[in-house]
Amino acid sequence: MKSIKVLIAGGGIGGLALAVALRERGISAEVFERAKSFGNTGSGVELTPNGVKSVDRISPRLGSAVRAAGWSSDLHADDMPIMSWDGKLLKSREVGNFPAKWGAPMIGILRAELHRLLVEAVHRPGPTPVTVHHQAAVVAASTSGDTASVRLADGRTVTGDLVVGADGVRSTLRSVVTGDVQPRYLGFTSVRGISKRPAQHGDGFVFVGPGGHFFAEACDESRLFWTATINAPEHSWPAKPAEQARADLLELWGGWSAPLSETVASCDLEDLVVTDVHDCPPLKRWHTGRLVLLGDAAHPIGPVLGQGANMALEDVASLACLLAENDVPAALRMYGRVRSQRANKIVQHSRLLARLGHTTNPLVGMVRDALIKSMKRREDTYRDKELFSYSP
Template sequence: MKSIKVIIVGGGIGGLALAVALRERGISSEVFERAGDFGNTGSGIELTPNGVKSVDCISPRLGEEVRASGWSSERHCQDMPIMSWDGKLLKSREVANFPAKWGAPMIGIRRADLHRILAEAVQRPGRAEVTVHHRAKVCEAYNTGDTATVLLSDGRKATGDLVVGADGVRSTLRTLVAGDVQPRYLGFTSIRGISKRPAQHGDGFVFVGPGGHFFAEAFSDTRLFWTATVNAPEHSWPRKPMEQARADLLRLWGDWSPPLAETVESCAVEDMVVTDVHDCPPLKRWHTGRLVLLGDAAHPIGPVLGQGANMALEDVASLASLLAEHHVPAALRQYGRVRSQRANKIVQHSRLIARLGHTTNPLVGRVRDALIKSMKRREDTYRDKELFNYNP
């Protein structure tokens, strides 16, 4: 099979991970990232077993570096509690046994650390060349025969054997591949931060309550990252100064069980990020010709299942392996078919869980809590069996 070159639009986690995966397989790539730097990318990432196995598939060395920089579930002294807003235990996540049960641990890692690891990895010598361009905004892409081309806003042009859109929720490539499919607001905002580990439940915890959800996960001996999702009109929270956002979160949920307030209070405003949450209707196609989508460009997903980055890493492992084994058209057809089935199912499930999890109806809230309790002794919940058991 002749050597190929891949043009990657987007230098986030999915784009850089793909560049690493391709180089490991002897495939060169060129990455175009519109930002000059990545700034505060906010909070952290829970790499669940499916994501960790995908990282290992991308590059064994990358897997070792991720484990060294994050906090593995094997180090958890206690199970992770899932609680009602007033601190009543609904269910515990038995995270310490994940390697034995699912073939890989859960790893909490700062998003900035994961991005740094990937940025350093693409700079190392390897089996193929990787070139990364910053301040390079792609505004157009098209196919001509066996080549694909991107046009940049400054007039530059780059060509390769295919173009991968890893350019996020507001993807330029999505419109070119799948038509005018706009992100849809899910009805809630995500407030994220990094804090000291609280005295109680320092390894991590989850709260569910009226109109929101709070998740915290350790990433070091002393600190954890957290995400609060709060029902709100679109754009209302992102417009707030960070000091006000933190104060308003404490005002809304300050009387929830103590670890939550303690966690939010210890977060510096420079370690906070606020964004509205969107997903997309399932796409009818993930590729057209030699243009293909990956990660949030193909399947933006709400945070309630914690699968955004994990699904992107699954995409990367799948696409890179297929490109190493098949000619480009066949690889893209198989990638689109296999990955869309899994991703679309998980996006739809996440949307359903988000509606249930963010209810303000007391009766529905009691039903939600009862459902969580009912899973207390079940071995194969949807989250576990369908998500964690995945092998790239």
């Protein structure tokens, strides 16, 4: 196969991971990132077995670095409890057996740390060049014959053999590939933070309750990251100063069982991130000509299943391997067919679970809790079998 150059719009987890994966396979890449520099990019990421296996496929060296930097489920002293808002145990996640059962552990890692590892991998000296451009927002893209190009906000045009849109939920390239498909608000906002490990359930825990969901996962010996999803009008919580958001969360859910309030109270304000949550209707196509989408640009997904970053890493491993083994048109056809089927199914399932998980109806809440309890008697739930058994 002749050498190709790939242009990547977006320097988040998906964009940088793709640059690493391509370089590992002798394919050059240029990454265009709108931000001035890579800074604090949020709280943490739960890499489930499918995501960890994808990282290993992207780069074994990167896989080793992620394991060293994060907190593996092998290190959990106890199973992870899933509880009702008043502290009743609904189910325990048996995370210690993940490597034996699914071929890889679950790893909790700070998003900024994962991003740092990807930046280091991109800039590591090697024969295949990767260039990262900052303050380089992609505002348009086009494809013609065997070439594709991006136009930057400063007016420059850059041409390559393939353009990849890894530019997030509000992707510029999505409109080029699929037309006007706008993100849709899911009805809840996400408050994320990093805190000291609480005295109880320090390895991590999950709460479900009226109008919300709280997830916490260890990321090192002393800290955990957490995500609270709260029913709210769009734009209301992101408009709040961090101090008010933390105080309002404590007031809203302060009566929930320990250690939720202890965890929220110990979060420094600079580690608090608030964003509304969106997804998109399943896309009819993921590529046109030599323009292709991955990650949130192709399939924005709510946090209920914890699969946003994991799906992006699956996309990366699949696309990079296909490009290394096929010409560009054939690789894109196979990528779109294989990845869209899996990702669209997970987006739809996550949306259904979000509606059930954020209900304020007491009767529906009782049904939800009963369903979670019933999983104790099922060896392979949807989450486990369909998500974790996947290998790129």
